[in-house]
Amino acid sequence: MRIAVDVMGGDHGPHVIVPGALEAARSLGIGLALVGQEAIVRAELAKHRHDGIDLAVVDAPDVVEMTDHAVSAARRKPKSSMAVALRMVKDGEAEAMVSAGHSGAVMATALMILGRVPGIERPALATVLPTLTGRVLVLDLGAVTDPRATHLVDFALMGSIYAHDVLGIAEPTVGLLSNGTEAGKGNQLVNEVHPLLVDLDGITFSGNIEGNDITQGVVDVVVTDGFTGNITLKVAEGVASLVTRALREEVTRTFPRKVAALMLRPAFDALRKRFDYRESGGAPLLGINGPAIVAHGRSDERAIASAIRVAHQFASGGTIDRFAGIAERRRAVVTGTAQ
Amino acid sequence: MRIAVDVMGGDHGPHVIVPGALEAARSLGIGLALVGQEAIVRAELAKHRHDGIDLAVVDAPDVVEMTDHAVSAARRKPKSSMAVALRMVKDGEAEAMVSAGHSGAVMATALMILGRVPGIERPALATVLPTLTGRVLVLDLGAVTDPRATHLVDFALMGSIYAHDVLGIAEPTVGLLSNGTEAGKGNQLVNEVHPLLVDLDGITFSGNIEGNDITQGVVDVVVTDGFTGNITLKVAEGVASLVTRALREEVTRTFPRKVAALMLRPAFDALRKRFDYRESGGAPLLGINGPAIVAHGRSDERAIASAIRVAHQFASGGTIDRFAGIAERRRAVVTGTAQ
Numbered sequence: 001m002r003i004a005v006d007v008m009g010g011d012h013g014p015h016v017i018v019p020g021a022l023e024a025a026r027s028l029g030i031g032l033a034l035v036g037q038e039a040i041v042r043a044e045l046a047k048h049r050h051d052g053i054d055l056a057v058v059d060a061p062d063v064v065e066m067t068d069h070a071v072s073a074a075r076r077k078p079k080s081s082m083a084v085a086l087r088m089v090k091d092g093e094a095e096a097m098v099s100a101g102h103s104g105a106v107m108a109t110a111l112m113i114l115g116r117v118p119g120i121e122r123p124a125l126a127t128v129l130p131t132l133t134g135r136v137l138v139l140d141l142g143a144v145t146d147p148r149a150t151h152l153v154d155f156a157l158m159g160s161i162y163a164h165d166v167l168g169i170a171e172p173t174v175g176l177l178s179n180g181t182e183a184g185k186g187n188q189l190v191n192e193v194h195p196l197l198v199d200l201d202g203i204t205f206s207g208n209i210e211g212n213d214i215t216q217g218v219v220d221v222v223v224t225d226g227f228t229g230n231i232t233l234k235v236a237e238g239v240a241s242l243v244t245r246a247l248r249e250e251v252t253r254t255f256p257r258k259v260a261a262l263m264l265r266p267a268f269d270a271l272r273k274r275f276d277y278r279e280s281g282g283a284p285l286l287g288i289n290g291p292a293i294v295a296h297g298r299s300d301e302r303a304i305a306s307a308i309r310v311a312h313q314f315a316s317g318g319t320i321d322r323f324a325g326i327a328e329r330r331r332a333v334v335t336g337t338a339q
Numbered sequence: 340m341r342i343a344v345d346v347m348g349g350d351h352g353p354h355v356i357v358p359g360a361l362e363a364a365r366s367l368g369i370g371l372a373l374v375g376q377e378a379i380v381r382a383e384l385a386k387h388r389h390d391g392i393d394l395a396v397v398d399a400p401d402v403v404e405m406t407d408h409a410v411s412a413a414r415r416k417p418k419s420s421m422a423v424a425l426r427m428v429k430d431g432e433a434e435a436m437v438s439a440g441h442s443g444a445v446m447a448t449a450l451m452i453l454g455r456v457p458g459i460e461r462p463a464l465a466t467v468l469p470t471l472t473g474r475v476l477v478l479d480l481g482a483v484t485d486p487r488a489t490h491l492v493d494f495a496l497m498g499s500i501y502a503h504d505v506l507g508i509a510e511p512t513v514g515l516l517s518n519g520t521e522a523g524k525g526n527q528l529v530n531e532v533h534p535l536l537v538d539l540d541g542i543t544f545s546g547n548i549e550g551n552d553i554t555q556g557v558v559d560v561v562v563t564d565g566f567t568g569n570i571t572l573k574v575a576e577g578v579a580s581l582v583t584r585a586l587r588e589e590v591t592r593t594f595p596r597k598v599a600a601l602m603l604r605p606a607f608d609a610l611r612k613r614f615d616y617r618e619s620g621g622a623p624l625l626g627i628n629g630p631a632i633v634a635h636g637r638s639d640e641r642a643i644a645s646a647i648r649v650a651h652q653f654a655s656g657g658t659i660d661r662f663a664g665i666a667e668r669r670r671a672v673v674t675g676t677a678q
Contacts, residue, residue: 132581142518145526179481179569187484187566211573215581227526228567230518234550235571239578242471242554246613247586250606260602267589267596274585 001028002054003311004085004094007036007044008063009101010299014044017100020304025053027305028312033094035060035085060084066297070104074112082106086113089290096291096315098282098307103294107143107285114290117320119327122151123287124226125294126159128167128280129236131217137163137172138214138222139286142230149192150334152176152223153200157326158286159221160203165317166284166310167220175209175219177228183207189225197223199333240275282307284314287323291315341393342650343424343433346375346383347402348440349638353383356439359643364392366644367651372433374399374424399423405636409443413451421445425452428629435630435654437621437646442633446482446624453629456659458666461490462626463565464633465498467506468575469614470556476502476511477553477561478625481569488531489673491515491562492539496665497625498560499542504656505623505649506559514548514558516567522546528564536562538672579614621646623653626662630654 005021007014014036025032031054034041038059045057062077077083082101088094090113099106107125116123126139139155140147147155156174163172176194178186183194185208197205206219211232214222224232247268251261261268282295282303291314295307344360346353353375364371370393373380377398384396401416416422421440427433429452438445446464455462465478478494479486486494495513502511515533517525522533524547536544545558550571553561563571586607590600600607621634621642630653634646 130581132584145518177570179484179566179573187564190566211570211575212577212580214574215577225526227518227529228570231516231550231567232570232574234518235553235574236550236578238551238554239575240582241551242469243579243582243610243614245471247606247610250609250613251603253606253609257603257606260599261606263599264590264596264603267586267592267600270589270592271582271586274589275582 001312001315002031002033002094003308004033004035004088004097005308006081006085006097006099006101007034007041008060008081009099010295011297012300014040016299016301017304018044019048020301021308022048022050022053023301024305024308028309030312031055033058033085033088035088036081037061037063058084058088064102064105066102068102068105070102070108073102073105074108080109083109083113086110086290086292089292090114096293096311098293098295098304098311100295100297100299100304103283106292106294110285110288110290110292114288114292117287117289117323120154120158120287120323122147122154123285124155124158125283126162126286127233127283129214130275131215133217135167135280136214136217136220136222137167138224138229138232140224140226140229141233141283142226144225145227147189147225149189149196150330152189152193152225153196153330153333154287154326156197156200156203156205156221156223157329158323159223161319161322162284162286163220165319165322166313169220171204172220173204173206174221174223175206175213177214177222177224177232178208178210181208181210196333200329201332202329244272280306281310284310289320291320340651340654341370341372341433342647343372343374343427343436344647345420345424345436345438345440346373346380347399347420348438349634350636351639353379355638355640356643357383358387359640360647361387361389361392362640363644363647367648369651370394372397372424372427374427375420376400376402397423397427403441403444405441407441407444409441409447412441412444413447419448422448422452425449425629425631428631429453435632435650437632437634437643437650439634439636439638439643442622445631445633449624449627449629449631453627453631456626456628456662459493459497459626459662461486461493462624463494463497464622465501465625466572466622467620468553470554472556474506475553475556475559475561476506477563477568477571479563479565479568480572480622481565483564484566486528486564488528488535489669491528491532491564492535492669492672493626493665495536495539495542495544495560495562496668497662498562500658500661501623501625502559504658504661505652508559510543511559512543512545513560513562514545514552516561516563516571517547517549520547520549535672539668540671541668583611620649623649628659630659
C-alpha cells in the first residue's frame, strides 16, 4: 500500500506534513508518495531520517492557496500537489491520498480526477467529532448546500458503511438532524428524507435527533444537508474554543488560581486531548471514487499521521466497492416517489 | 407597569417562579399578576413575604404539558396559565407576559390571542447567547422552519430594533448565518436574502458570518432560518455541556486534582456564570403584537427574575411600535423581486 500525501497544504505545510507522513509510514509499514514542489519537499526530507521507508518524491509545480476558488483551482491548477496526488490514485500508483489543503478545492479536484462512485449523485464531506461516550461521524459538512432527499439517503448509507468499516462500529445507528425528535418535526427536506430512511435497507435508523444529541453520543452517524452540517461543525468549534478560552482566563486571573491551575495541568491537558481535532484523523470525501482524506488546516505532525492512518484504513477495507451497491438500495425506497 | 407571569410552566414550577417574580417586582417596583391554578399559586405565595407589592392572583385551571402539541395546546386549553396571561396583555390588564412553559405552545397561543404586529408575516423566537466579548441575539430559533427570504428581512429588522432597545446596543451589527463569509456562499435561501439585507435601510449589515463567528462576538445580531437556528442553539448547549462535564471528570479523577480543583472553585463558578442561561433573561417572541418572553424550562428563581426584567425593558421602550414600520422598509427592498 502506498499513500499519496499532498505536502503543500495546511497552515504549517511541509514542515509538519513530511515528518508526520514519515512517522505514519514507519508505524503502518506502508509506502509514501510525497507530492509537492520538488525542491521544497527534498529540502524538508533531508532534515529527517527516512531509511527503510518505501518513498517517492513527486513534483507538483502548482500550489492551491486557501484564497483560491475551489472549482477554479481544480480547473486552472492541474499540476497542483492535490491534483497530482489524486491522479496517482486514479492511475493506481497510490491507494489513497491525504491533503491538509483547501477542502473545497480537494473536493472539486477529486470530482474532476477521480469522479463519483457509480450511482452516487453527490459526494459528501464527513468528519468525526468527539462525544460524551466516544465519537460520531457527521455528514455532509458543506459539499452540497441544497441537497435533494435522495442525496441524504446516499449520505446515510455511505456514513453507515464508513462507520462500520473505518471506525469499527459493528452496527452503526444513524440519526437525521432536525429541530425536534418527533417524526413530522423538521424543515421540508427532513420531512421528505425521514420516511425514506425509515424504509431504507442496510442502515439502523434511530429517527430524528436534535443538535444537543450529537455530542451526547445518541447515534453513531448524523446525516444532514451541507449547509446545516457546516454550521453545526463551526458552532461546535466556536463554543469549544469559547469555553476553553474562558476557562484559561478564569484559572489565571489571580496568583493562587495560577498555582492551583499548574497542579491541574495534567487534567487540562487530558481535556484538550479529548477535544483535539488531531485525534479525529481528518475528513473523508465520501462518494468520490477513491479514498481521499482532508486533514484539518491547522494539522500538526500528529494530525497528519492520524489522517494517514485513517486513509490506510479507508483504502484497506473495500469500503468504496460497497458504496457501489448504494444506488440500488436508494431506488428501492424512492420507487413511487417523485424523485 | 404590571407583568403577567405564567406560574405553572418550567421544570420547577410555582416553587421557583413565585419567589423569582416577587424578587423582580420588588427590585423593579412593578406590579405582578401571578397566573395559574389558584390554590397552588396561593399556597406558594403564603410561603413568601410580598407586602408592598402590587399583586393579583389570576386563576387559570388548564395546564399545558411539555408533551402537548403546540397548536393543540393553544386551541384546546383556552384557560391555560399561558393563555390567561396573554389575554391580560391583549386586554390591557398587563403590559407584558413571561412563561417558562413549552415555547412552541407559548408561540402558538400568543399568535392566537395577541396576533402578529401589523405587516409582520412570521414572528420569530430569539435568544441571547454569550460570546467572547459580550452577547449576541440569535433568531429565529424554530418558529419558522422553512421561511421565505422576506421573513428573514423582517427578522433582521426586528432583531436590530430589539438589540438596540432592550440590549442597549447603540448601533447593532447584523450577520447572516452561512457556510462561508463570501457573498455567494450559502444555500438558496441565504443567496436570496443576502442582497436584500445589503440594500435594506435601518440595519448595519455585516454580511455572511460562519458558525464559529457567533461565539466570537463578530456581530450583535445573527439572522437565520428557524431550522438552522434551533440546531445552532442546541449544538452550542450540547458542546458547552460536553466540555464542562469532561472538565469536571478530569479535575476530579485523582485526589490531588480534587484538592487543586477545590482551590479553583471560584474560577469554575465564574466560568459557569459566564455561560449561564439564567443570566440571558429568556427568549422574546419577536413579531407578536405584545411583549412576551419565554424563560428557559430549567429556570430557577434568578432566571425568572431575569426574564421579568427583560420583559419590563421590552414593554417600556415602544419597541413593538417600531416593529410596525418594518413592512414598509421590507417592501422597499423587495420591489421588483418575485416576493
